[in-house]
Amino acid sequence: MMAEFQRPRGTRDFTPEAMSTRRFIEAKLRKCAERFGFGEVMTPTFENTELFVERSGETILDDMYAFQDKGGRDIALRPELTAPIMRFYVNELASRPKPLKVFYFGNVFRYERPQSGRYREFFQFGAELIGAPSIESDVEIIALALSCLKDVSLENIEVRIGHLGILECILEESQLPKNLYGICLRYIDKQDIKTLKLLLSENGIDPEKQDTLLSIISMKGGRDVISTVQTMVEGGDDAFVYLANLLTKLTKYGFEGCTVDFGVARGLDYYTGMVFEIDSPSLGAEKQICGGGSYNLAELFGGEEVNSTGFAFGFDRVMLALEKDSVEIPTKGIRxxxxxxxxxxxxxxxxxxxxxxxxxxxxxxxxxxxxxxxxxxxxxxxxxxxxxxxxxxxxxxxxxxxxxxxxxxxxxxxxxxxxxxxxx
RNA sequence: GCCGGGGUAGUGUAGCCUGGUAACAUAUGGGACUGUGGAUCCUCUGUCCCGGGUUCAAAUCCCGGCCCCGGCCCCA
CATH class of the missing domain: 3.40.50.800 (Anticodon-binding domain)
Known part of the structure; x- marks a missing residue:
């Protein structure tokens, strides 16, 4: 018998065994979010393409499943869930008591070349905390992400926390034209030192300042790094204090081992302050399992400005990491x-x-x-x-x-x- | 979009270099052992990713496509 049909590229079928372990982990994540007082929401699998273009610019069209429906509407399978959630927020949830704490689990689609830990349909679990502009909100979000990983027993992780305020401060000091900040942050996020250096030189940035910037963005470590970097930068005091406090407050949640990394930039314009990423060193090239930070999107979608902070897990990568680290997941049969x-x-x-x-x-x-x-x-x-x-x-x-x-x-x-x- | 490695019963593999009737293990279905044999034995079914080329002859060599794995690019 010849198989007549194949799965579309980058998609997967899940066996009963695979679903059993996936649901087991999923349930742990849900329970954790609920324990933190977050409520689950769901949005459509497809949205108007515009929503994502508005958020990320025309270029993401290349990476999306975007098409016209029979009514001629521009539609896209969602490539992520933060934009849909914020649309939902602006449409219907804006008048709810603050803070609004929501989480989601859903499939997302990206037209990319599949490789290890990367598929064209994959799953994200994430949370957004909307309307509470305090440092405690950022801490709560990071703590939720870390608690989730703790609950699923993924121990081998690296947490890196950065702050865009500090990066901005450094850039200002270097007198780089403001319109180049975005590109610059992108290179920083990628740790593309060579191109970054070129960009700085081309714009006549003082070589000494270049070196300062380059050394700062490669710095990571504990509390001591904050003070070291602070001596190298003029201003930005608020941000340094913020980061230091963040670490202190995280310890109150029982999380100690977070590192500060001034190279975390998350190449997007709407992130405003704290940004963080979590890696699983056990994975290959695609080792990032979580990304998040504080951002402002509501305004962009026609709502009132509201501070938000959130994160998203790459659920499939979490599953991969659990497998690589040989974390035992009980298999359930019948009684x-x-x-x-x-x-x-x-x-x-x-x-x-x-x-x-x-x-x-x-x-x-x-x-x-x-x-x-x-x-x-x-x-x-x-x-x-x-x-x-x-x-x-x-x-x-x-x-x-x-x-x-x-x-x-x-x-x-x-x-x-x-x-x-x-x-x- | 780019580079490398792959694709042989449901699963795991051998065969490919050096062209000559496709094989082994395991799983599934059926049967035997007549109430414990989660065993053992017997047995049916089932395979060269697709298309083209070279050749008397292609799983094997060549070209193209599709898909998988790893990496680049990108990563909201």
Whole structure:
């Protein structure tokens, strides 16, 4: 048999086993966000293309699944979820009590060349905290991201926190024309030192200032780095204090090991202050599993200015990282598998099946009419905890044999006690 | 968009260099063992990514495409 159809490039099918582990992790993330007081929201899979162009500029059209629908409307499959959430906010949620805390989990689409940890349809889990312009909001967001990773037991991570205020300050000092800030931040984010240097030289930036800038953006470390850099920069005091306080407040949440990295720029114009990224060193080229920061988008979408801060996880990369780090994820099977021995016991077997299911116990039964040996092999393959052997001999005494699939131990249980027996 | 490595039963592989009837393991389905054999034994089915070229003959060599893996670019 020849497979007639293939999946579109960069997409994936998920097996029952894969879905089981994905849902397990997903549930942990959701629970964590809810514990932090965030509520889940959902927006459409596609939006008007304009929304994303407004946010990121015409160039992202190349990287989007954008098309015209039958009514001639320009439509795009969402490439990310922050813009849709902010649109939702401006449309309907703006008058809600502040702060507004929302989270999401959804598929997103990008027309890019697939590679390790990069697909054309992938999944993002993220949160946005809207309307609370305090440092505590930024801390709350970072703490949520870190707590999520803690809850899924991903320990091998690198957290890098930066501040655009400081970068801006440095750029101002270097007297680079303001219209080049965007490009410059882009190079900084990419750590493209060569091109950055070229840009600075071309614009007649004092070589000494160049060196200062270059050394600052490559600096990362703990609290001491903040003070070191502060001595190299004039002004920007507020931002330095902010970063220092941020680290202090994070420790109150129990998070110590965050590093400060002045090279985190997240090449986008609407980020305003704190920015952060989380990497999993176990992954290859695509090792960033999370990105976030404080931003202002509402105004751009026609709403009132409102401070927001948020992050997004690359869910698939989190799953990859968990796999690389060999984090165990429990596989769940069913509680009981019923094997009728011989035709005569099948009616009673189905009664037992029904009783178990009505008692909230996951249960399945042999539908193939198999003999014990093969039925046991099947039961083993679907990872059931117990097997219930329903045979004539036991039924004479209204009982069945329950076999524990881990130990192989068996015991005789009265039919009326099966549900109770399996609950423990 | 660019570079490299790949694509052989459901899965994992051998065969490719050096062209000559496509194989092994495992899984699935069926059967035997007549109530514990999660075993063992027997057995059916099932494969060269697609298209073109070279050749008497292509899984094998050549070209193009598609897809996968790794990297570049990009990464909202």
């Amino acid at each position: 009981a598998y019923i094997i009728p021995i011989g035709q005569s016991t099948r009616p009673t077997s189905f009664e037992i099946l029904r009783t178990l299911r009505e008692n909230g116990i996951s249960a399945d039964i042999d539908l193939m009419g198999r003999k014990i040996s093969k039925a046991l092999a099947y039961a083993n393959s679907i990872k059931t905890d117990k097997v219930i052997l329903v045979g004539e001999k036991e039924l004479v005494n209204d009982s069945v044999t329950i076999r524990d699939m881990d130990s192989g131990d068996q015991q005789t249980v009265n039919i009326n006690d099966i549900a109770e027996h399996l609950k423990t």
